[in-house]
């Protein structure tokens with residue numbers, strides 16, 4: 001008998017940070033590891049768009065000293081990161097119900113960090129370390145368990161001894177059929193677990209100069225009624241890129257990206273009236289419309305609803321089916337740290353079972 005035939009087949013569904021963290025934990029295990037990913041790229045809610053050597057951060061960006069599982073991984077993988085500078089003043093744009101005003105930013109205790117070359121550095125580093133067969137554009141539709149698992153995508157079928165479902169719980173409920181059916185209470189919990197940031201529209205821009213900066217103000221802006229709701233500086237330390245990132249008002253989720261871009265740039269022009277600027281790149285992602293993050297008919301939930309609920313960490317079918325997206329984590333669920341924490345935890349559970 002070949003050695004391959006004796007090895008257990010482990011299937012990870014979803015190549016976001018949690019799925020890749022599990023694969024990383026299993027990198028030296030004697031298993032056949034396959035990852036099925038619906039998108040044509042890795043990272044899921046981590047998405048650094050690269051355009052003409054510019055980095056546009058469309059998904060997860062910031063972390064802090066309390067994110068211990070993430071920091072541990074970043075340090076082992078030796079990925080450069082830096083402090084997010086917010087300046088000493090913020091602009092509050094209260095128009096049309098008020099004026100444009102400046103406020104002192106109160107001194108923040110703990111620092112906020114971001115990756116020097118984009119969050120995608122973390123995904124690329126994990127990709128380099130893992131040893132798995134990664135199948136892109138494979139949208140899982142059904143998981144069936146008998147003596148082992150059969151996992152069907154739109155065009156293929158895969159067999160496995162262990163399956164790790166690394167998708168946001170609500171998306172599992174809304175898009176994957178499991179046979180024999182999971183308990184009703186568990187299915188209700190999946191459908192009632194909020195997918196963190198799935199309601200956001202994130203924008204990212206690059207400019208030829210940092211026209212907005214003064215000694216006091218470096219880019220922090222809030223506005224309750226305009227298109228830009230929150231904005232922060234996103235320039236490179238070495239000044240290779242001058243950029244701003246932030247979140248847009250959800251009122252604009254139904255207009256096209258070109259119109260959102262025009263409105264964002266018009267808001268900036270109306271604030272920095274005495275400056276002229278050249279835009280090198282603009283992108284935004286309306287995450288509510290990303291079918292591999294949230295289903296179009298997903299029910300509305302309160303932010304962080306049921307995130308971290310211990311029941312989400314229940315294993316099924318003789319401890320062979322696990323759920324592992326960030327929202328299932330015992331630590332900082334919803335965040336990158338939660339994705340690493342739970343991804344590693346599931347990898348370690350499997351290592352113990354296979355030992």
Ligand SMILES: Cc1cc2nc3c(=O)[nH]c(=O)nc-3n(C[C@H](O)[C@H](O)[C@H](O)COP(=O)(O)OP(=O)(O)OC[C@H]3O[C@@H](n4cnc5c(N)ncnc54)[C@H](O)[C@@H]3O)c2cc1C
Pocket residue numbers: 013014015016017018019036037038039042043044045046058059060061062063138139140141166167168171175176196197198200202287292293324325326327334335336337338339
């Ligand atoms: C705009 C935005 C900003 C954010 N900002 C921050 C931040 O600043 N700091 C922070 O800590 N966190 C932030 N987050 C949250 C952070 O991105 C997530 O916690 C983390 O990336 C989740 O990783 P995950 O692997 O658990 O899930 P995901 O990244 O959602 O991964 C799930 C994977 O499954 C795939 N998939 C889906 N359906 C199927 C299917 N049927 N078959 C196969 N594959 C499938 C998806 O394509 C995806 O790759 C942000 C998220 C967003 C959207």
